[in-house]
Amino acid sequence: MQSHGIHTAELPRSLLLERLRWRIAILLLSFAATVFGLLAPYAQKLFTDDLIAGRPAQLWIFAAFFCLLAYHALWQLNTWVATREGLISQKALGDSAFKRVLEGPGGMVGRAPAGVAVSLFAVDIPGATALLDQSLLMFSSLVFPVLLAPIVLHVLFGIPWWASIGSLGLLGLVNYLLARRQSRFFMAFKQLAAERTGLVSEWVQNIRTLRILGWVNACEQRIFALRKRETRNRKKMVTNGQVMNAIASSATFTLNLLAVMLLLEIRKRAGGNGTEPTPGELLALLWILGVFLSRPLRQLPWMLVMTFDGLSSLRRLGDAFGIPISRPSLSARAGASRAGAAASDKTLALEISGLNLESDGKPLLRDIDLSLRTGSLTAVVGEVGSGKSLLLQSLIGGTGARFDRYSLNGEAANGPLDPKVRGQIAFVPQEGFTISATLRENVLFTYLDGAPSAADEMVAHSLAMSQFLPSAERVTHGLDSEIGERGVNLSGGQRQRVGLARSHFANRQVVLLDDCLSAVDVDTERRLIDELILGSWKGRTVMIATHRLAILPYCDEIIFLKEGAIEIRGRLPDLLARSSAFVEFVRKEQDAGGPPAP
Numbered sequence: 001m002q003s004h005g006i007h008t009a010e011l012p013r014s015l016l017l018e019r020l021r022w023r024i025a026i027l028l029l030s031f032a033a034t035v036f037g038l039l040a041p042y043a044q045k046l047f048t049d050d051l052i053a054g055r056p057a058q059l060w061i062f063a064a065f066f067c068l069l070a071y072h073a074l075w076q077l078n079t080w081v082a083t084r085e086g087l088i089s090q091k092a093l094g095d096s097a098f099k100r101v102l103e104g105p106g107g108m109v110g111r112a113p114a115g116v117a118v119s120l121f122a123v124d125i126p127g128a129t130a131l132l133d134q135s136l137l138m139f140s141s142l143v144f145p146v147l148l149a150p151i152v153l154h155v156l157f158g159i160p161w162w163a164s165i166g167s168l169g170l171l172g173l174v175n176y177l178l179a180r181r182q183s184r185f186f187m188a189f190k191q192l193a194a195e196r197t198g199l200v201s202e203w204v205q206n207i208r209t210l211r212i213l214g215w216v217n218a219c220e221q222r223i224f225a226l227r228k229r230e231t232r233n234r235k236k237m238v239t240n241g242q243v244m245n246a247i248a249s250s251a252t253f254t255l256n257l258l259a260v261m262l263l264l265e266i267r268k269r270a271g272g273n274g275t276e277p278t279p280g281e282l283l284a285l286l287w288i289l290g291v292f293l294s295r296p297l298r299q300l301p302w303m304l305v306m307t308f309d310g311l312s313s314l315r316r317l318g319d320a321f322g323i324p325i326s327r328p329s330l331s332a333r334a335g336a337s338r339a340g341a342a343a344s345d346k347t348l349a350l351e352i353s354g355l356n357l358e359s360d361g362k363p364l365l366r367d368i369d370l371s372l373r374t375g376s377l378t379a380v381v382g383e384v385g386s387g388k389s390l391l392l393q394s395l396i397g398g399t400g401a402r403f404d405r406y407s408l409n410g411e412a413a414n415g416p417l418d419p420k421v422r423g424q425i426a427f428v429p430q431e432g433f434t435i436s437a438t439l440r441e442n443v444l445f446t447y448l449d450g451a452p453s454a455a456d457e458m459v460a461h462s463l464a465m466s467q468f469l470p471s472a473e474r475v476t477h478g479l480d481s482e483i484g485e486r487g488v489n490l491s492g493g494q495r496q497r498v499g500l501a502r503s504h505f506a507n508r509q510v511v512l513l514d515d516c517l518s519a520v521d522v523d524t525e526r527r528l529i530d531e532l533i534l535g536s537w538k539g540r541t542v543m544i545a546t547h548r549l550a551i552l553p554y555c556d557e558i559i560f561l562k563e564g565a566i567e568i569r570g571r572l573p574d575l576l577a578r579s580s581a582f583v584e585f586v587r588k589e590q591d592a593g594g595p596p597a598p
């Protein structure tokens, strides 16, 4: 991990400074290419002068040829090095981003919804690494000619400093201003596209719900409005880009004009006391100004745009990666469950008040307060659609619900997405889910540092606790079995148990289970309750949404939800005694799924 992972807080620095030797190699190769590029016209000058004077000149033409060859070869080599560096960084960044996505609760990077996370992968990672394979390369192929040309012009041709530096500076300034403007449009372009992707993916994922609730039009209109903003931005971006192109491609013309003016100037001075320039010198001057400098100056605006763009991508990645995620470490695990139990039952693990969630004006969760004591077991029950899943998802920041107060372990936090909270809570979704990878990777998920064999033991233990014994399931290669899309397709109950094993392995103090025993059989449910929830997780703060009754007798508190609000809360006997609605609910569930355990 230390060696190849990009470290979160210092992302910008590590992207540019890791493999520093190769970054310097890019600069040195550019420098060498530039020197050969400038030696070529000098050899050409000597050739022309010797030829006109009737001296043997073959050597010089070969020297010129060689210099040009070296210039192009070094340039190609440098492109190769830079491209390789770009790809290596892309892989390191991609790996880090992937881990962030897996580790972040709700499958998100930072505060970002799905679309923004997608754009981090699709746009910002290549954007940031373009700093290496494009910007750095272009910059070095541009900065050395631009720096060296005035020196060569001065030393070899006696051209005054102010003339060359002044004209290059002016060109640079104009390009800089245009490029800044362009990069702002680029940035808006990326943000708007990410927002739209997010909206579209939400829309696609929820299309059934949206149709049932009659929100399809509203949603489409939001996408359309965003599309309009994108189009306006794109128009400005294209116009500005055309102006930039026009100015950049006129660089050749400007430079030739400059060359002619300088020639006139030299000639004027030669009329006084200097010497006339030789034809070789004239040729070299035209080559340097008209040819050698014209490519870098045509590239200048795009180099700047790309740099600004890369920097903004880097900043976005830095923001997303800057949120700390607590990862389990091998040494910390051993004592963790005891520590959890020891943290006396007076402390509150999770306390929230004023949880409200609405969607387009319709309230989905209303004024919910919770105080979960450390080590307590809480059930959330209610009819299908009463808001159990939304409540649990809200607690990990998966819905955008508002909170008056959100505090974890007595520390006030700025909602569930607060860096203090993120990664502290394990969540098992109702359907359970798997990635297309091995069983081991599906449980590990959090990419433990080092000691894979010790991790294997823990993975097997977590699976056993979750009643998933590879030998008894249809997976034939133990922890190495490929599952998910490209491997064995697990049943709903198997997926739920892998999800449980994952959160057991993740070893977090607060565990939220969304109806994740729904697809397992009664015997397995019994064992999960005894061995996992009441056994291994004793001392953890567990909250389980369920429509099954078996766990209710063991709960410190049962929260009965109705239409997104708490109807009544308490222990099982209280509720049975006090609420006819709850009794009615229990009776219905009993009819559907057998009697509650004693």
Ligand SMILES: Nc1ncnc2c1ncn2[C@@H]1O[C@H](COP(=O)(O)OP(=O)(O)O)[C@@H](O)[C@H]1O
Pocket: 206, 209, 359, 364, 382, 383, 384, 385, 386, 387, 388, 389, 390, 391
């Ligand atoms: N993403 C969503 N946007 C709007 N409404 C939703 C969304 N998800 C669920 N709902 C609605 O919120 C209510 C509660 O849903 P949910 O929490 O899934 O219920 P439960 O888990 O208790 O069965 C339902 O009426 C459902 O249609």
Ligand SMILES: [Mg+2]
Pocket: 388, 389, 390, 430, 515
């Ligand atoms: Mg649900």
